[in-house]
Amino acid sequence: MAIRLDVSGMLRRAVPTGPDAAALDALGPRLAAAVQAFEARVREGVLGFRDLEAQAGERARVLDWAATARRGLDDVVVLGIGGSALGAVCLRTALLPRDWNARSADQRDGRPRLHVLDNVDPRSVAGLLELLDLARTRVLVVSKSGSTAETMAQYLLLRDRLAAQGLSAREHLAFITDPDKGALRKVAAAEGIPAFEVPPNVGGRFSVLSPVGTVPAALFGLDVQALIDGAIAMRDRCTSAQLRENPALAFAALQWHAHETAGQGAHVLMPYSDALRDLGPWFVQLWAESLGKRTADGRHVGPTPIAAVGATDQHAQVQLFMEGPRDKTVTFVDVESHPDDLGIPHGDGAPADLAYLRGHTFGELLRTECRATAGALARGGRPTMTLRVSQVDAWHLGGLFMFFELATIYAAGLYGIDPLDQPGVELGKQLTYYQFGHPQWQGMREIWESLPASDPHWVL
Numbered sequence: 286m287a288i289r290l291d292v293s294g295m296l297r298r299a300v301p302t303g304p305d306a307a308a309l310d311a312l313g314p315r316l317a318a319a320v321q322a323f324e325a326r327v328r329e330g331v332l333g334f335r336d337l338e339a340q341a342g343e344r345a346r347v348l349d350w351a352a353t354a355r356r357g358l359d360d361v362v363v364l365g366i367g368g369s370a371l372g373a374v375c376l377r378t379a380l381l382p383r384d385w386n387a388r389s390a391d392q393r394d395g396r397p398r399l400h401v402l403d404n405v406d407p408r409s410v411a412g413l414l415e416l417l418d419l420a421r422t423r424v425l426v427v428s429k430s431g432s433t434a435e436t437m438a439q440y441l442l443l444r445d446r447l448a449a450q451g452l453s454a455r456e457h458l459a460f461i462t463d464p465d466k467g468a469l470r471k472v473a474a475a476e477g478i479p480a481f482e483v484p485p486n487v488g489g490r491f492s493v494l495s496p497v498g499t500v501p502a503a504l505f506g507l508d509v510q511a512l513i514d515g516a517i518a519m520r521d522r523c524t525s526a527q528l529r530e531n532p533a534l535a536f537a538a539l540q541w542h543a544h545e546t547a548g549q550g551a552h553v554l555m556p557y558s559d560a561l562r563d564l565g566p567w568f569v570q571l572w573a574e575s576l577g578k579r580t581a582d583g584r585h586v587g588p589t590p591i592a593a594v595g596a597t598d599q600h601a602q603v604q605l606f607m608e609g610p611r612d613k614t615v616t617f618v619d620v621e622s623h624p625d626d627l628g629i630p631h632g633d634g635a636p637a638d639l640a641y642l643r644g645h646t647f648g649e650l651l652r653t654e655c656r657a658t659a660g661a662l663a664r665g666g667r668p669t670m671t672l673r674v675s676q677v678d679a680w681h682l683g684g685l686f687m688f689f690e691l692a693t694i695y696a697a698g699l700y701g702i703d704p705l706d707q708p709g710v711e712l713g714k715q716l717t718y719y720q721f722g723h724p725q726w727q728g729m730r731e732i733w734e735s736l737p738a739s740d741p742h743w744v745l
């Protein structure tokens with residue numbers, strides 16, 4: 286079992302914009318400062334996502350509850366958004382067979398389907414409700430703050446539908462939220478609804494290894510302990526202040542260096558694996574919302590993460606990566622072992638010009654295309670890295686989550702910003718609250734009325 290980071294495609298030997306040995310040495314002071322900032326945050330106790338041992342008690346409570354709660358369930362529904370939903374989607378895609386929800390109960394060996402509602406589009410919400418037998422459904426309301434409008438609207442609807450069918454909230458709801466604060470915590474206490482804790486020092490986009498991810502994972506029978514073990518193994522590998530000894534630091538440093546010195550601030554994550562397809566959107570929130578900030582001296586900084594998947598996006602995005610602006614790096618994830626690999630048959634009578642495919646396997650084709658695309662990009666002077674993963678399972682996924690979370694904190698030290706807040710998302714929320722008549726936000730009227738109206742002459 287291993288996750289290895291190959292950074293050779295970022296260095297001067299491979300691409301002209303890459304750092305040479307002298308440039309890497311010159312990075313020393315910046316790296317030291319970023320590592321010191323990281324360690325200061327650890328000491329402050331604000332990087333709770335690292336401290337998985339401290340969450341062991343709550344995790345045991347989750348596993349104990351899920352062992353009985355999952356009995357007789359056809360469906361698990363996650364109501365959440367952003368970091369409260371993206372991790373569950375990634376866990377489902379990576380660790381359950383494709384199209385899990387389309388399978389029969391027998392094909393799912395009696396385990397529930399998992400649905401994630403991370404938006405308030407009525408078509409999606411109504412469409413899902415049509416599918417559900419609420420009597421055989423557990424709805425997980427996931428909100429660290431316990432107040433996010435989208436998730437609360439969904440909760441109010443499901444609460445109403447359960448009541449209309451005379452179904453007990455305690456038997457069909459569960460909350461994953463702040464241990465003390467927010468609307469959900471109050472309801473849990475008043476109505477005896479099972480509730481699990483998002484530790485206050487674990488940010489929403491860093492919370493997939495907390496009950497935010499482990500409750501849904503436990504309900505559909507994933508190996509939660511392996512997920513945690515993989516994350517701890519990666520955490521304990523990423524402690525050195527030396528770039529060559531700390532993969533998370535190396536990833537962060539090389540991404541920052543590419544952005545800072547060559548304007549390569551669009552950071553593509555391209556797993557050659559359908560199972561890791563939803564690692565992309567999870568990474569996009571983590572990298573964008575943590576690093577897209579204003580510095581203390583008023584500069585606007587941060588990378589632009591892009592999600593892609595191989596081999597599919599060789600036929601959609603690689604043209605841009607190859608010949609578009611030299612503003613990108615590409616990080617591949619190459620899966621070394623495909624236990625369910627398939628041979629490409631000899632197929633008597635098959636067209637002669639397809640003979641080159643015969644005798645190979647699909648996994649071999651996928652891995653060869655990953656290597657070929659990385660090499661083609663390098664020949665075009667386009668910087669790349671490759672994460673080599675033995676296989677996709679809970680242990681390796683836990684390691685990948687931890688790798689990117691740690692890299693984000695190191696990158697924040699290099700960009701000179703706080704990775705843990707998200708002040709930029711507040712104004713839109715407050716204007717919505719105002720327009721909905723929220724009593725606390727009626728002072729936003731002037732701003733709302735100042736918003737640029739659309740020009741009817743340009744409504745085509």
Ligand SMILES: O=P(O)(O)OC[C@H]1O[C@H](O)[C@H](O)[C@@H](O)[C@@H]1O
Binds near residue numbers: 369427
């Ligand atoms: O988990 P919640 O408190 O409901 O927050 C859900 C999401 O919305 C917030 O506005 C932040 O942008 C995200 O970082 C967070 O993951």
